[in-house]
Ligand SMILES: Nc1ncnc2c1ncn2[C@@H]1O[C@H](COP(=O)(O)OP(=O)(O)OP(=O)(O)O)[C@@H](O)[C@H]1O
């Protein structure tokens with residue numbers, strides 16, 4: 001069965017590379033790239049590149065939709081987006097080449113009308129006839145209720161469908177209460193969710209495990225260069241990535257989310273899932289254009305991921 005991704009607030013990512021980012025200074029950019037983006041769209045691109053039939057929906061501004069339409073045609077993604085009047089936002093990504101860091105400036109985006117929201121739900125409900133998995137990813141647009149993901153998850157569950165949630169703040173907090181099948185917060189999102197700093201890996205693991213009580217099958221907490229924790233039942237695995245040259249970290253989490261769905265479809269256990277998801281994230285960060293490397297490269301990454309089970313009550317950092 002197909003996978004649907006829902007991106008309520010897509011973005012055209014404008015990636016600008018500078019030698020070194022100094023706040024308050026004038027910079028001469030070395031290169032600039034404009035790419036169709038937004039979390040669910042990035043996930044859809046990775047799924048399509050992996051041979052998984054995928055349909056992307058959500059909202060797109062009709063005035064600059066052609067950037068996305070070209071991207072969908074090139075990448076083999078079916079387009080079920082509801083068009084809104086106006087322009088989809090541009091998100092700015094500044095890559096600091098010296099520090100190998102990316103700074104994101106994400107804009108608020110277009111506010112959908114009530115009518116557009118009900119059209120979107122109608123689209124999602126129609127897609128449920130053909131799609132088993134729904135990926136709900138990214139920030140909510142302005143002026144929609146923060147319970148929107150929770151509503152979609154509850155309705156999709158009632159239709160017997162499986163969901164992945166990758167969101168932040170109140171949308172994540174409410175979405176989790178509705179019990180998505182999988183959830184992938186990063187460390188900051190998890191800290192906001194539990195309302196306290198999580199300084200050791202053990203604390204991150206405890207917080208992640210506490211989410212399982214909401215009928216969630218797997219929780220994956222991404223930790224940037226520290227890798228990620230994969231949590232299912234009593235099992236907690238840390239997956240440490242091998243060193244790679246980082247071109248841009250934008251969308252690393254989305255590559256991971258795509259791999260989590262592929263792993264479920266392939267029936268992989270937690271360890272194999274952790275390897276696949278980390279390999280996909282590495283594939284993303286080591287290439288600028290967001291395409292997948294040849295499968296031999298993915299396999300090599302996957303083999304070089306270091307997995308270690310985490311004892312929950314230990315005090316390591
Ligand atoms: N600098 C890095 N070096 C090695 N691996 C990295 C690095 N940054 C990210 N990763 C890999 O990518 C995964 C996802 O990254 P991250 O935790 O930054 O996700 P995220 O915050 O959801 O990102 P985004 O929202 O930009 O998609 C990590 O779990 C890790 O495996």
Ligand SMILES: O=P(O)(O)OC[C@@]1(O)O[C@H](CO)[C@@H](O)[C@@H]1O
Pocket residue numbers: 009011012013036037038039042091104106137138139140250251252253254
């Ligand atoms: O503002 P949101 O929806 O949280 O994040 C949007 C965004 O940063 O996420 C993707 C990377 O994950 C980018 O393509 C896009 O610009």
